Amino acid sequence: MSRKGQSITLSISERDKAELEAIALEFGMKWGDRPNISKLIEEIAQRKLLIGNNNNWSESRIRALHRCIGALTDIGQIEQAQIIANLLLERSELSIPLRTEIEGFLKNLPPAWRLQIDNYILRNQPFQLSYQDAAGRLLNFTVRHAKVTPHEKRQYLDCWCEETEGNFDIPELLHNWSLRLDRITDAAVTSISGKWRTNLDEITVEMHLFAGLAFAYQVKPEDDINEWLPDQPRVKRVIRRVSNTFWFSREVMQYAPDCVVVSPENLRDRLKQKLRTLCQLYDIETRK
The missing domain is CATH 1.10.1220 (Arc Repressor Mutant)
Incomplete structure (x- = not known):
């Protein structure tokens, strides 16, 4: 028995x-x-399953992992962000507001087309992106390099595309596009043959920084040279690789007059025109 x-x-x-x-x-x-x-x-x-503490994580550890969710999401690593989110939800130390926020993140994951794009980027796989914009136009892009980049607190797909029509950047950067992801409600994404480019097109920009900005400036990953000019005390020379003049212009214009773009000339001319337009709006006379 x-x-x-x-x-x-x-x-x-x-x-x-x-x-x-x-x-x-x-x-x-x-x-x-x-x-x-x-x-x-x-x-x-029988101790074949061990019971561990679920309330001994420090606040700093939870805060660091919470920040990782946002950072991974910003660079398109959605699956890794999900793993960390689920790991945090298993902890009893989470406050109710933080738990609610993480649960909301998991309930509102990016659509399938966005996950496809992230996957292609990880695999260095060229792809075609088709979507309809707010004006009802059907847009098609053949993408051979891409990365998800935050610009001014929003996510954009910075990409190199074969298509150039409708791009108003300088000629050297016409293949580079910056597509705002939250404006794409639905899209068709398919893989294509061909090579993946190592980077976006880039130009080399030289700018001079003055006054407090010269001392406060923090070096960026795309900076190739960051040095004080020996013949001009308190003037810093920065040479940077730029892939999109729209975003670069928005950055440097906020620092005028403590930042002057020295070269290239076509970018310098664009900034001059922006300043002329601004002067006209404020009824300031300028020389031709």
Whole structure:
């Protein structure tokens, strides 16, 4: 005869019972097709499953992991962001507002086409992107290099495309596009043959920084040279690689008059025109 085990009665809520059943299923402990809580408790008693603390993570660790979710999302690593989000939700230390925020993130994951783009970028796979803009125009781009980049707190797809029509940047950068991702409600994304480019097209820009900006300026990854001019005290010379003059212009214009673009001439002319237009709006006379 088989020996019958001792029976115990658990006084738990339906929610806790459901959680125990979910854990039992996770570890393959079933009676037929149903989760077996008794088997789960037996495994714990025999120390085949170890119980660990779930309330001993420091606030700094939780805060760092929470920031990782945003950082990974910004660079298109959605799957990794999901893993960290689910890891945090397993912790009992989470505050209710933070738990609600993370649950909201998991409920509003990027659409399938965005995940496709992220996957192609990781694999260095050229692809074609087709979508309809707010004006109802069907836009098609053949993408041979791309990266998801935050510009002014929004996510953009900075990409090198074969198409140049409608791009108003300088001639050297006509193949570079910056597409705002949250304005694409739906898109068709398909892989194509051909080579993946190593980078966007770039130009070399020289600018001089004056006054407090020269001392406060922080070096950026795209800067090739950052030095003080020996013949002009308190003037810093910065030479940077630029792939989009729109974003570059927005950055340097906010620092005028403590930042002057020296070259290239076609970019310098564009900035001059912006300043002339601004002077006209403020009724300031300028020389031709």
